[in-house]
Amino acid sequence: MSHNLDLAQNHAWNLARTLMVPVTLFRASGEYGVLPTADIDDADDLEVIHEFDPWSPAR
Known part of the structure; x- marks a missing residue:
């Protein structure tokens, strides 16, 4: 868990693209x-x- 929204968004996008x-x-x-x-x-x-959907063209 994180208190930083920007950090959480970046990790979420990276996780979606990895998985x-x-x-x-x-x-x-x-x-x-x-x-x-x-x-x-x-x-x-x-x-x-x-x-976050890794198959979507827009982030």
């Missing part, structure tokens, strides 16, 4: 985190910031 799966940047308890989108459950108390 070649969509990942979601979220905030929980005042910190930012990243998970593969398929691993996020609707019951989780997460504030979704952005989904």
Whole structure:
């Protein structure tokens, strides 16, 4: 988890490109985190910031 949004966004994009799966940047308890989108459950108390899709031409 990170308190720095810019750092979290960069790591999220790099993770999506490395794994070649969509990942979601979220905030929980005042910190930012990243998970593969398929691993996020609707019951989780997460504030979704952005989904990074490695197959999308625009970042």
